[in-house]
Amino acid sequence: MRQEVERYSKPTRILHWVHMVAFCLLFLTGLVLFIPQLGFLAQDSWTRVIHRIAAVAFVIAPLIYIPMNWKATKEGVKKAFSWGIDDIGWLQAAPRYYFLGDESGMPPQGSMNAGQKMWWLIVLVFGVVLAITGAVMWFAKTTAPAAVLQWMVFIHDVAFIVSGTMLFVHIYLGVIHPLMTESWGAIVRGKVSADYAKAHHAKWYEEITKGKEVKS
Amino acid sequence: MAEKAILYDATRCTACRGCQVACKQWNENDEYIPTPEENGVQAVNRGSYENPPDLSPQTWLKMEFREVDTGGKVRWLFTRRACMHCTDAGCVKVCPSGALYHHELGFVAYDKDLCTGCGYCADACPFNVPRSDRNLITGIAKMDKCTFCTTPGLDRIAQGWEPACVKTCPTNALEFGDRDTLVAEGRKRVEALKDKGWTNAYLYGDKELGGLHVMYVLDDHPAVYGLPVDPQISAATIAWQEVIQPIGWAVGGLTILGLGLNYLVARAATKTEKEEKDAARS
Numbered sequence: 001m002r003q004e005v006e007r008y009s010k011p012t013r014i015l016h017w018v019h020m021v022a023f024c025l026l027f028l029t030g031l032v033l034f035i036p037q038l039g040f041l042a043q044d045s046w047t048r049v050i051h052r053i054a055a056v057a058f059v060i061a062p063l064i065y066i067p068m069n070w071k072a073t074k075e076g077v078k079k080a081f082s083w084g085i086d087d088i089g090w091l092q093a094a095p096r097y098y099f100l101g102d103e104s105g106m107p108p109q110g111s112m113n114a115g116q117k118m119w120w121l122i123v124l125v126f127g128v129v130l131a132i133t134g135a136v137m138w139f140a141k142t143t144a145p146a147a148v149l150q151w152m153v154f155i156h157d158v159a160f161i162v163s164g165t166m167l168f169v170h171i172y173l174g175v176i177h178p179l180m181t182e183s184w185g186a187i188v189r190g191k192v193s194a195d196y197a198k199a200h201h202a203k204w205y206e207e208i209t210k211g212k213e214v215k216s
Numbered sequence: 217m218a219e220k221a222i223l224y225d226a227t228r229c230t231a232c233r234g235c236q237v238a239c240k241q242w243n244e245n246d247e248y249i250p251t252p253e254e255n256g257v258q259a260v261n262r263g264s265y266e267n268p269p270d271l272s273p274q275t276w277l278k279m280e281f282r283e284v285d286t287g288g289k290v291r292w293l294f295t296r297r298a299c300m301h302c303t304d305a306g307c308v309k310v311c312p313s314g315a316l317y318h319h320e321l322g323f324v325a326y327d328k329d330l331c332t333g334c335g336y337c338a339d340a341c342p343f344n345v346p347r348s349d350r351n352l353i354t355g356i357a358k359m360d361k362c363t364f365c366t367t368p369g370l371d372r373i374a375q376g377w378e379p380a381c382v383k384t385c386p387t388n389a390l391e392f393g394d395r396d397t398l399v400a401e402g403r404k405r406v407e408a409l410k411d412k413g414w415t416n417a418y419l420y421g422d423k424e425l426g427g428l429h430v431m432y433v434l435d436d437h438p439a440v441y442g443l444p445v446d447p448q449i450s451a452a453t454i455a456w457q458e459v460i461q462p463i464g465w466a467v468g469g470l471t472i473l474g475l476g477l478n479y480l481v482a483r484a485a486t487k488t489e490k491e492e493k494d495a496a497r498s
Contacts, residue, residue: 032312032332033312033313033332033334034312034461034464036312036313036314039312039313039314039315039330039332040313040330042312042313042332042334043313043315043329043330043331043332044332044333044356045332045333045354045355045356045357045358047332048332048333048334048354048355048356048357049354049355049356051355052353052354052355098478098482099478099481099482099485100481100482100485101482101485101486101489102485138355139352141335141350141352142350142352146338146339146340146344146450147339147450147452149339150339150340150450150452150453150456151452153336153339153452153456154452154455154456154460157456157460157461157464158460160464161460161463161464161467161468164468165467165468165471168468168471168472168475169471169475172475172478172479176475176479177478177479177482178479178482178483178486179482179486
């Protein structure tokens, strides 16, 4: 049997999938307002109902996860905000690595590489922005001044463009890119092979295996 | 085709509110008489002839009454309040489904079936006209506003008739016709008012928002009649529709193109690498 290490805990994976489904629903029901030709799909407000149900899941899922997994949350946020020399190295080596599969210039990465950190920051920042501006449009539609509501739509739209575009990149790197052979398994089963961990997250692999033999 | 318009002459209006009734009747927008026993609504005296209190999904046209103190003399002014049918219409700009659109005769028509209930039009309208009944929790909503009597099935304009409000007006304060003709007529009346000493007389809608399809002959400054002076499409509407959305398309499109390109290059690169490895092994 090949050696495997745990990449994502079960609660983390559940949060990921709830968020993923909610975000995709939010994305698609929001997209119909972006493409006038698809506007007919939204008539009679049913996409608005789905958008609201998904929004509730999108906001509540992390609110349940965070207190139950306080340590993992704290660590994850800390990692996303700690940038070092190897992250600069990642940015420099990324084009050759992701296009040509050239690993020579790629410094060893921790459990999150610089790209993953950027995605994390986008999720954190724009998740909060989308939730707040969305809540204002939902609950203050009849009470807030028109100008405020208009700027809320504007900010919601900017956040939608950034996070929606980056979602494509995230899905592409996770599922489609030829080098990311095990990231799908990591978020489904929670485990990656030791070889994959060594190759993609060498610093992290060293950290978790320090002082103990990996069971085979 | 020549653009059509309505000319409202405030100096001819007696505020009989016949237009309000005709609008409701023709467009099948019922109004109830407040009766506590029947509908649980108590009539309220608001100290004005105005009724109902505001525009609503069932009230597309409403007469407003104003008491204005000019030099110790009270003047009673009437204003028609309904969609102004702008050429440069904020609601049409922000409507995501094409439910609001410009009729070939220039005014803003509305296909209610297409309305998603987003309410963007209500925030974008400089005149605060579109109204909707909104469920606060589900967000289910439908907007309503004056359609210039072009509601499908109730289309008077296609029949060659004038709008219901114009048809019923007993003093010809409301007139319907080619916009160019009405602009000329309105300017003439404003000049006549000025000759009579109404120095602030003004044709509202001649230039506003690219030209309105409901124009007002006023004997005083628009602000006195409660109309926005020099209304504009808001900066948020322009930043959102004309800057951010095109950028969104560009960013989204380029990203998907870039990812596709990356896939082709990376697949080819990993293939040759594998072949080299296999070749080295054998």
